[in-house]
Amino acid sequence: MIHPEATSDKKPFAEPRINMEKRRDGSILLSSEIPLQDDYSCCVGEWLEHWAREAPERTWLAQRDADDQWQRISYGEAHRRVIAIATWLLTQDLSSERPVVILSDNSIEHALLMLATMHIGVPSSSISPGNSLMSKDHAKLKGNIELLRPGVIYADPIEKFQPALKAIADLHDATLVAGSSSASSSGTLPFADIEAHSDENAVMAAFAAITPETIAKFLFTSGSVNTPKAVPNTHRMMCSNQKAKELVWPMLAEEPPVLLDWLPWSHTFGGNHNFNLVLRWGGTLYLDDGKPTPALIEKTARNLREISPTLYFSVPRAYDMLVPLLRKDASLREVFFRRLKLVFYAAAALPHHLWTALEEMARETTGQEIMVVSSWGSTETAPICTDCHFNATRSGVIGVPIPGTSLKLVPSADKLEVRVKGPNIFSGYWKQPELSAKAFDEEGYYMIGDAVEFVDPERPEMGLLFDGRVGEDFKLLTGTWVHVGALRMAGLEAIAPVGQDIVVAGHDRDEIGFFIFPHPEECLRLCPDLPENASLETLVKRPEIIERVHQGLQALKADGGGTSTYPTRALLLSEPPSAEAGEITDKGYINQRMVLTRRAELVKALYADVPDERVITLNTQS
Structure with missing residues (x-):
């Protein structure tokens, strides 16, 4: 369900209220006193359907084109194209056993294809381009494809991916679709061809059959050391996550969010948290062609000179590169902080000197305080389990449990290992039952492998601090x-x-x-x-x-x-x-x-x- 008028509360965040139960074995259970209502959306496609009706002319996505101009697509146009793409997908004998694989950076076509699969109850999997473009042996990509056995593979631009496609040619029988920025290529289908016809009745019949347990996408874990694991993300996981976000961030209902974001959709931070937040609230997402690397951070700065975000999401490494640029460029600071309600970091703790630099520059630029917040979760949790919906006393505070999610803190050596349970938690890895069995404890809590500590053990509402990966110590x-x-x-x-x-x-x-x-x-x-x-x-x-x-x-x-x-x-x-x-x-x-x-x-x-x-x-x- 969509409730754009869901709250009249003018406070940006809900007050943290926490239940805490201490057990005899030393473990601690934490949960939010804010109930997670069961009126959240059945599937992600409901959000597109809603905004295509309510705000068809509003820009949904924008990306730089070949002439370096912003190419935009509205919610109405996106819906029309999603229906057409989904029409073609229905002819390809697709299922969770034959999903769609996407080899591409973030793009409008990437987003349309991803949503089209979800509109007919078929999963897609956005695989990190690094597995194709930076690898010499393509070992990770081969593992991805062997596990998924896709029925369609989209690549853009396809010529960049030819060595990777050659390496996996014997592992699938998929139809190859070339993105529109590709040169003509034999043996592939141009993207324009897959959206040439539309049968909305057929698509909406498939849409009506989707349930919260339908798999929406497969996301791969990083696989830094071992073979990557495929995590089925169901519509229930993603929709309940956004409902929890609505309850702790009531400000989202006040105006559609505007984001400039580079975070890859092959990961849960960019592909679930940020992408879904924009779609859920009818916002606008500008695709940042920059990244936190010495060669590309200037592209991010150029984009921020044109786009004033209302929310900014990134990782500490990106802020480490962005802060010096903001410090020396007054015009960049002015555009960046003009409409900004908060700065959000995740994936690692934000060093204190970056935290204070952002606060000071916001105050000097606008005369207003800026909130610096975080959350915590993983690929297996769609993604957030905790959220810092309050003014933290220091950097590194990951917040408190979101509505509907329970944390179990278990003493381990001299740390508190954290485990999680809730509607946002996956049920097991795809086709890897032994790994799945080892991922959960006897009470069904997912053993995420992280540790936390209390900001103040006597006041759990002050939040938890991320205390590192148990396996890194x-x-x-x-x-x-x-x-x-x-x-x-x-x-x-x-x-x-x-x-x-x-x-x-x-x-x-x-x-x-x-x-x-x-x-x-x-x-x-x-x-x-x-x-x-x-x-x-x-x-x-x-x-x-x-x-x-x-x-x-x-x-x-x-x-x-x-x-x-x-x-x-x-x-x-x-x-x-x-x-x-x-x-x-x-x-x-x-x-x-x-x-x-x-x-x-x-x-x-x-x-x-x-x-x-x-x-x-x-x-x-x-």
């Missing part, structure tokens, strides 16, 4: 646990602003070490005599940068807490993290284990009995 040879997530954040604050990210080393060692990915712009700011194009190789050797890291190492030790809470050595890396090698995900999150594995020789150098000149130690001379 390790013991030193002394037997003491190293909590990687917390130490990474402490390290970034201690060496600010020179570090863009930190990888924590020390497995099977007596001491902790840091690998530091430097922040080029901030390092240049500390070295004003260097040209703007100075290389990372030059920057990591500069005494100003080395001294800042040395001061940070000393500060962390001075904070006390023992050898598991501070590093004794660090190494500044002159090679950025490699997406192709799996060191960084599509969302900009560092894969700690992959960096340590790929850079094993540097680990040896970091821990050499006589460190070379690259290694900064607590004894390094200032």
Whole structure:
């Protein structure tokens, strides 16, 4: 159901009210006192149907065209095209056993095809383009295709994907559809051909058969270490998630949201949280062709000079690159903060210096405070399980359970492992029953693998802090646990602003070490005599940068807490993290284990009995 007038409450967020039950075994159950009504939509397609009737001329999506102009599509036009595409899909013998696979960056056609599949009860799977374009052996893509056995594969532009398509040719019998930006290609069907005819009666008959348990899409886990797992996302998972969002963010009903977003639809943050939020509330989504990389962040800045978002969603790495650009460009700041209601981060904790920088720039630019909020979840939870719908006391607060979702906090070593249950939680991995059985505990709670801690154990409404991945933590040879997530954040604050990210080393060692990915712009700011194009190789050797890291190492030790809470050595890396090698995900999150594995020789150098000149130690001379 759609209720655009769902609330008259003028407060932007609902007040957090939490039930807490402490069990004899030491576990704790947390849930929201706000009930999750059962009147949420049956399927995602209801939102498109609603806005195509109520606001047919309103822009739904916009993307840059070949002439660098914004190409827009309205809700009415989107609905017409979705019906036509769905008409063709009905002729292709598709099902959950033969879904549609999408190999493409975010685009209008990508969105239309995704919604067309959902309109007839057939799943689609947007697979990370990196699996096709950055891989040499296409091992992940082969695993994806073998698991799904698709009936249709869409690629755009198809010529870019030809090596990948050749690698998987023997693994499927799918019809290949070429996106409209493709050159002509034999053996493929042009996208224009699949929307040439329309049979709305047939499409709506299929639409009427959709239930909340119908699989809407398959999303793959990152597969950083093992073969990726396919997560069936049902309409119930996604629709209940957006209903919970409505209950804790009543401001969404006040005006249609406007987003500029780069987050890939092959991941749950961009493809479920952001995409669905815009569609649910009849908003407008501008597709950002920039990304948080040195080569593409300027495209994001260019787009933000034209588009004033009402909500801004991204990951900490992106804010780390965006903040220096905002700081030095008053016109960019003015457009960015003009209509902005809140800044939202997820996928990792936001370093405190970035949090305060965003708050200060918003205040200086508009005279108003800006909310900086977060949430927490995963591919398996569609995605949010907790939401910070209040003014947090510090960065890293992931909020409280959303309506309808229950958390179980289980003591594990000296942490609280968090497990989840609710209508937004998946029922198991696709065609992997053994992995599915291991994913849930005896009470049916999904064991997500993360840890949390209370901001204040006596006041659960103040929220939870993300306390790292249980699997990332390790013991030193002394037997003491190293909590990687917390130490990474402490390290970034201690060496600010020179570090863009930190990888924590020390497995099977007596001491902790840091690998530091430097922040080029901030390092240049500390070295004003260097040209703007100075290389990372030059920057990591500069005494100003080395001294800042040395001061940070000393500060962390001075904070006390023992050898598991501070590093004794660090190494500044002159090679950025490699997406192709799996060191960084599509969302900009560092894969700690992959960096340590790929850079094993540097680990040896970091821990050499006589460190070379690259290694900064607590004894390094200032």
